[in-house]
Amino acid sequence: EVQLVESGGGLVQPGGSLRLSCAASGFSFSSYWISWVRQAPGKGLEWVAHIKPDGSNQYYVDSVKGRFTISRDNAKNSLFLQMNSLRVEDTAVYYCARNWGLGGAAFDIWGQGTMVTVSS
Amino acid sequence: QSALTQPASVSGSPGQSITISCTGTSSDVGGYNYVSWYQQHPGKAPKLMIYEVSNRPSGVSNRFSGSKSGNTASLTISGLQAEDEADYYCSSYRSSTTLVVFGGGTKLTVL
Numbered sequence: 001e002v003q004l005v006e007s008g009g010g011l012v013q014p015g016g017s018l019r020l021s022c023a024a025s026g027f028s029f030s031s032y033w034i035s036w037v038r039q040a041p042g043k044g045l046e047w048v049a050h051i052k053p054d055g056s057n058q059y060y061v062d063s064v065k066g067r068f069t070i071s072r073d074n075a076k077n078s079l080f081l082q083m084n085s086l087r088v089e090d091t092a093v094y095y096c097a098r099n100w101g102l103g104g105a106a107f108d109i110w111g112q113g114t115m116v117t118v119s120s
Numbered sequence: 121q122s123a124l125t126q127p128a129s130v131s132g133s134p135g136q137s138i139t140i141s142c143t144g145t146s147s148d149v150g151g152y153n154y155v156s157w158y159q160q161h162p163g164k165a166p167k168l169m170i171y172e173v174s175n176r177p178s179g180v181s182n183r184f185s186g187s188k189s190g191n192t193a194s195l196t197i198s199g200l201q202a203e204d205e206a207d208y209y210c211s212s213y214r215s216s217t218t219l220v221v222f223g224g225g226t227k228l229t230v231l
Contacts, residue, residue, distance in 0.1 A: 062218060101154065105212065
């Protein structure tokens, strides 16, 4: 079965750090761009970052640049998101998602999400 | 404020057809055929329904169709069913540092 499973979410104070993980199975992980997409409580979806199949290039939404780092370990079929200097507005469910299609701008496989709460 | 504009809500009766619009700019929706649509039920992850404007992934009902004209994309659901009640999001590639943008979402109510 093709799937993505996130972990690592939790409660953290403003200014703190958290590392999210995403375990992939059922497909050739090393062949795909993979993204993080988040959804604040009661709000819409927001693309956060994505990474090239070989890990050589990463792209971020402006609001997380310099604070978040996306990385991957293709040997372990795993994706990561290191989140530093967390802000209250980073509170959201974080999904990992497989990029799909010619432009890589669609997401065809999603994990179940992991909740990150930034609060004092 | 979301990058792409969608109506907050739409509604229809079972068996009817509805259309959800998604308006962007020439830097995203109007400039590329990379518009996608997602369905999200409460507490669940989004599900890809349409990609590259009008393509359906395997397993998605042909009651769902997509189109685009200028800077506005549309999702049409025909033969509405109770299970279609959900939130729907559009997204598009954008030629900027933010490579993928989403709409604010549309809540579909099946009356």
